[in-house]
Amino acid sequence: MISTDPGASAFLRIEGLTKRFGSFTALDRVDLEIRPREFVCFLGPSGCGKTTLLRAIAGLDAQSEGRIWQAGRDISSLPPAERDFGIVFQSYALFPNLTVRDNVGYGLRSRGQGRAAIDARVAELLDLVGLPDSGRKYPSQLSGGQQQRVALARALATSPGLLLLDEPLSALDARVRARLRHEVKGLQRRLGITTIMVTHDQEEALTMADRIVVMNHGSIEQVGTPRDIYMRPATPFVADFVGTMNFLAGKVDAPGRVMLDGRAIACDTGTIAVGHEVQVCLRPEDVRVRGVVPGDANVLEVEITDMEFLGAFCRAGLAVAPGGGQRLSGDFSSNLIHDLGLAPGQRLSVALPADRLVVYTRG
Amino acid sequence: MARAAVPGPGSARLRPARDEIAMRVLLVVLGLWLVATVALPLWSLLSKSFQDFNGNFVGLANYARYVSTPSLLASFWNSLSIALVTTAIVIPLAFVYAYALTRSCMRWKGLFQALALIPILAPSLLAAIALIYLFGNQGFLKSLLFGNSIYGPLGIVIAQVFYCFPHALMILVTALAMADARLYEAASALGASRTRTFLTVTLPGAKYGVISASFVVFTLVVTDFGIAKVIGGRFNVLATDVYKQVVGQQNFEMGAVVGMMLLLPAVLAFVADRIVQRRQVAVLSARAVPLEPRPSPLRDWILLVYCTTIAALLLTILGVAAWGSLIKFWPYNLTLTLANYEFDKFDASGWSAYFNSLELAAWTAICGTAVVFLGAYLIEKSRGFGAGRAIVQLLAMLPLAVPGLVLGLAYIFFFNARWNPLGFVYATMAILVINTVAHFYTVSHLTAVTALKQLDAEFESVGASLKVPFWTTLWRVTIPVCSPAILDIFVYLFVNAMTTVSAVIFLYSTNSKLASITVVNMDEAGFTAAAAAMAMTIVATSAVVKLVHLALNTLLARTTHAWRRRTR
Numbered sequence: 060m061i062s063t064d065p066g067a068s069a070f071l072r073i074e075g076l077t078k079r080f081g082s083f084t085a086l087d088r089v090d091l092e093i094r095p096r097e098f099v100c101f102l103g104p105s106g107c108g109k110t111t112l113l114r115a116i117a118g119l120d121a122q123s124e125g126r127i128w129q130a131g132r133d134i135s136s137l138p139p140a141e142r143d144f145g146i147v148f149q150s151y152a153l154f155p156n157l158t159v160r161d162n163v164g165y166g167l168r169s170r171g172q173g174r175a176a177i178d179a180r181v182a183e184l185l186d187l188v189g190l191p192d193s194g195r196k197y198p199s200q201l202s203g204g205q206q207q208r209v210a211l212a213r214a215l216a217t218s219p220g221l222l223l224l225d226e227p228l229s230a231l232d233a234r235v236r237a238r239l240r241h242e243v244k245g246l247q248r249r250l251g252i253t254t255i256m257v258t259h260d261q262e263e264a265l266t267m268a269d270r271i272v273v274m275n276h277g278s279i280e281q282v283g284t285p286r287d288i289y290m291r292p293a294t295p296f297v298a299d300f301v302g303t304m305n306f307l308a309g310k311v312d313a314p315g316r317v318m319l320d321g322r323a324i325a326c327d328t329g330t331i332a333v334g335h336e337v338q339v340c341l342r343p344e345d346v347r348v349r350g351v352v353p354g355d356a357n358v359l360e361v362e363i364t365d366m367e368f369l370g371a372f373c374r375a376g377l378a379v380a381p382g383g384g385q386r387l388s389g390d391f392s393s394n395l396i397h398d399l400g401l402a403p404g405q406r407l408s409v410a411l412p413a414d415r416l417v418v419y420t421r422g
Numbered sequence: 423m424a425r426a427a428v429p430g431p432g433s434a435r436l437r438p439a440r441d442e443i444a445m446r447v448l449l450v451v452l453g454l455w456l457v458a459t460v461a462l463p464l465w466s467l468l469s470k471s472f473q474d475f476n477g478n479f480v481g482l483a484n485y486a487r488y489v490s491t492p493s494l495l496a497s498f499w500n501s502l503s504i505a506l507v508t509t510a511i512v513i514p515l516a517f518v519y520a521y522a523l524t525r526s527c528m529r530w531k532g533l534f535q536a537l538a539l540i541p542i543l544a545p546s547l548l549a550a551i552a553l554i555y556l557f558g559n560q561g562f563l564k565s566l567l568f569g570n571s572i573y574g575p576l577g578i579v580i581a582q583v584f585y586c587f588p589h590a591l592m593i594l595v596t597a598l599a600m601a602d603a604r605l606y607e608a609a610s611a612l613g614a615s616r617t618r619t620f621l622t623v624t625l626p627g628a629k630y631g632v633i634s635a636s637f638v639v640f641t642l643v644v645t646d647f648g649i650a651k652v653i654g655g656r657f658n659v660l661a662t663d664v665y666k667q668v669v670g671q672q673n674f675e676m677g678a679v680v681g682m683m684l685l686l687p688a689v690l691a692f693v694a695d696r697i698v699q700r701r702q703v704a705v706l707s708a709r710a711v712p713l714e715p716r717p718s719p720l721r722d723w724i725l726l727v728y729c730t731t732i733a734a735l736l737l738t739i740l741g742v743a744a745w746g747s748l749i750k751f752w753p754y755n756l757t758l759t760l761a762n763y764e765f766d767k768f769d770a771s772g773w774s775a776y777f778n779s780l781e782l783a784a785w786t787a788i789c790g791t792a793v794v795f796l797g798a799y800l801i802e803k804s805r806g807f808g809a810g811r812a813i814v815q816l817l818a819m820l821p822l823a824v825p826g827l828v829l830g831l832a833y834i835f836f837f838n839a840r841w842n843p844l845g846f847v848y849a850t851m852a853i854l855v856i857n858t859v860a861h862f863y864t865v866s867h868l869t870a871v872t873a874l875k876q877l878d879a880e881f882e883s884v885g886a887s888l889k890v891p892f893w894t895t896l897w898r899v900t901i902p903v904c905s906p907a908i909l910d911i912f913v914y915l916f917v918n919a920m921t922t923v924s925a926v927i928f929l930y931s932t933n934s935k936l937a938s939i940t941v942v943n944m945d946e947a948g949f950t951a952a953a954a955a956m957a958m959t960i961v962a963t964s965a966v967v968k969l970v971h972l973a974l975n976t977l978l979a980r981t982t983h984a985w986r987r988r989t990r
């Protein structure tokens with residue numbers, strides 16, 4: 060056999076996965092490893108292929124090329140019924156004519172378990188998802204959040220080795236969604252079940268995932284912990300897609316130094332050669348104002364062009380003076396604005412901390 | 423495993439699961455069934471039309487003879503003109519009626535809707551029989567015709583209008599019921615007059631409904647046999663020609679040619695309708711606001727008068743037939759009697775024909791519903807096997823384009839062929855059931871598909887992920903959720919099996935004679951009152967079935983309302 064498992068330590072291993080719809084390539088040679096008991100989020104803009112990848116893992120839509128191993132078994136060509144997963148769809152797909160109890164026990168009945176064993180398991184699961192008293196209700200008698208939890212209980216009933224969630228929270232309103240994030244994450248941790256969740260909500264991914272897989276145009280841009288993804292985005296796409304990012308154009312002047320509108324900025328230029336056009340990136344919240352002395356390293360003279368009130372802080376539009384060629388934004392707390400009396404039209408010096416700057420080649 | 427032979431990360435194809443294999447096998451079986459009961463018979467008909475009496479291929483000789491026989495060719499034009507005139511009358515009549523039912527605040531809408539559907543319960547020739555009572559040689563309203571005869575185009579058109587009205591109405595009601603209130607608000611905000619709003623919003627919105635209804639009526643008229651048979655007199659149409667060629671002159675080759683001529687307009691109408699409907703983009707976006715008609719006393723009154731008139735005319739036709747079936751000897755002795763219901767005095771098969779009809783209707787409804795629903799389920803819910811599903815879907819649509827008379831004729835050729843191992847069903851109840859299921863397949867199929875499309879597409883995926891076989895999900899979820907549609911299909915098949923004449927007229931034998939056919943026979947033999955009586959028996963049966971349907975629907979709604987209630 061050629062299929063000796065090359066990813067023994069990984070619970071799920073995907074190799075060269077490609078999916079084409081006619082001439083359109085929805086997934087392009089995706090490689091990925093997922094470790095046991097890990098919570099992984101697929102994050103990316105609409106149409107980037109997240110659902111397609113999830114459905115290929117489930118065997119609901121066959122990939123055009125590539126291999127998938129789960130728990131050391133080559134499952135690439137197995138139909139869904141012979142794979143080992145539970146799934147929650149965005150629509151929940153609860154059976155409307157069955158009670159909550161029958162929905163949750165749906166997969167148990169055909170395994171030849173006794174009535175009592177099934178009832179006990181269903182009760183246990185309903186407890187687990189916090190709906191101990193809703194067993195007799197029909198799905199239409201539950202709120203969206205409750206339906207979501209029933210769908211989760213049904214997917215977990217057969218104790219699958221892998222839990223797949225396709226935008227499970229997107230149909231809920233913001234408050235319920237925030238609460239369920241914690242519940243789902245807590246449940247996953249308690250059960251220790253390897254979980255993949257598809258989402259296009261970066262906040263959801265950042266708060267829930269152990270690792271995030273950022274996707275774009277059918278390819279993986281970066282795989283990393285939420286902290287990695289946020290602090291060290293591997294590509295301009297990730298930098299732009301996750302959180303808000305300032306992009307400033309410059310040119311590598313010497314190793315570790317970029318010229319930006321005539322000012323030298325110290326930053327980690329990595330392996331980028333001298334003379335290369337680059338983009339220097341910085342989060343708005345990392346723009347420093349307090350204790351900045353003009354003439355210091357990495358200090359820019361800027362003019363506030365506008366201020367947008369966003370509740371806990373203001374996002375200020377800053378034009379780099381003189382020239383006013385480039386623009387960036389900075390997040391300033393209400394305290395800071397009050398203390399320094401910041402207002403549109405004002406000039407000030409801001410520092411770009413070298414350890415927060417990320418540099419990409421441009422072109 | 424064959425898989426190991428694929429080098430490297432080759433193209434991956436999911437090994438079909440046991441479920442998938444089972445579904446594909448069933449799909450293939452269904453496909454073969456449709457080929458055997460629709461496609462192959464039509465092929466036999468087609469080849470027959472190119473053969474001479476001894477079965478030798480003669481090319482277009484039969485067609486040449488058809489075109490050069492003026493009396494036959496005349497029927498072709500007769501059929502087309504009758505169909506066009508009927509369509510031109512029925513569509514406006516039904517449109518206004520549908521408009522009243524959907525867009526006005528007229529009273530008793532439910533009642534008017536129910537009354538308008540009466541003609542569906544009867545064989546088409548009931549209207550023709552009633553017209554004979556009213557305007558026939560001894561009709562008491564004959565003078566109203568100013569010397570024109572009801573036997574001929576006049577009678578055919580009037581009876582066809584009666585028969586086609588509910589068919590057009592149902593389509594138009596559906597088309598007019600779907601309206602976006604926001605369009606009307608926009609029109610009135612822009613200061614458009616009522617007429618202008620009607621012309622620019624209402625009509626375009628219902629355009630596809632009108633086109634579809636026109637094609638349906640046109641096809642119904644061209645292909646209907648009973649009316650022209652009873653009231654056509656010496657005015658020949660395609661449908662009666664087929665019957666005469668085959669049953670009268672035993673000229674099967676010419677019968678096949680006329681059958682092909684009958685198929686032609688039906689197929690053209692079918693194809694044209696498909697092309698037009700494909701252009702229809704979703705009229706209703708998900709965010710459309712349903713239109714609530716506002717009261718407008720004058721309009722509502724005019725529409726009430728209009729609907730009352732139409733409903734009264736429909737009831738009159740039915741009433742005349744009922745009355746005619748209950749009087750002793752028209753027009754000389756008008757005392758009431760049940761003697762006309764003693765059918766064995768008029769036709770050898772007597773009441774047994776009625777029980778044969780019940781048997782046919784029951785078998786057709788039971789087998790038909792099972793086959794149609796399972797078939798639609800397989801086409802909609804199986805995975806992969808795209809080409810197979812597309813072919814079966816096409817086969818399921820085919821019967822809509824095939825007039826009953828053509829299908830019946832095709833069955834003669836196919837099941838009588840010496841080489842056919844299925845020949846043993848010829849002249850049995852079984853062939854009548856098979857034929858009737860095939861005849862009414864498409865409408866039932868579309869009802870099932872519509873219901874299945876409304877289910878969450880992921881039910882089957884959930885079932886597979888929980889390792890539950892597909893038939894469990896089908897049995898525990900899909901069928902219960904679709905039960906109203908399944909009931910609709912059952913009743914549709916039952917009522918149509920009770921009333922149909924065209925296909926079965928070629929296929930019955932002496933032991934499987936049907937009620938609807940004895941109506942034709944007794945009318946032919948001059949026992950008009952008995953024919954009316956048998957027709958009324960059919961109407962009564964269909965009406966009872968419809969009432970039971972209504973009751974079951976109410977019951978179903980009550981027992982399942984707990985979960986059918988829509989939230990969000």
Ligand SMILES: Nc1ncnc2c1ncn2[C@@H]1O[C@H](COP(=O)(O)OP(=O)(O)OP(=O)(O)O)[C@@H](O)[C@H]1O
Pocket residue numbers: 080083085103104105106107108109110111112259
């Ligand atoms: N059955 C199909 N036929 C053709 N194209 C498809 C099909 N399914 C998906 N696609 C295309 O593949 C691409 C990826 O689709 P996919 O559903 O995986 O996106 P997604 O990342 O889940 O997006 P969303 O956030 O909108 O759900 C899309 O461009 C989509 O149009």
Ligand SMILES: [Mg+2]
Pocket residue numbers: 109110111257
């Ligand atoms: Mg998706």
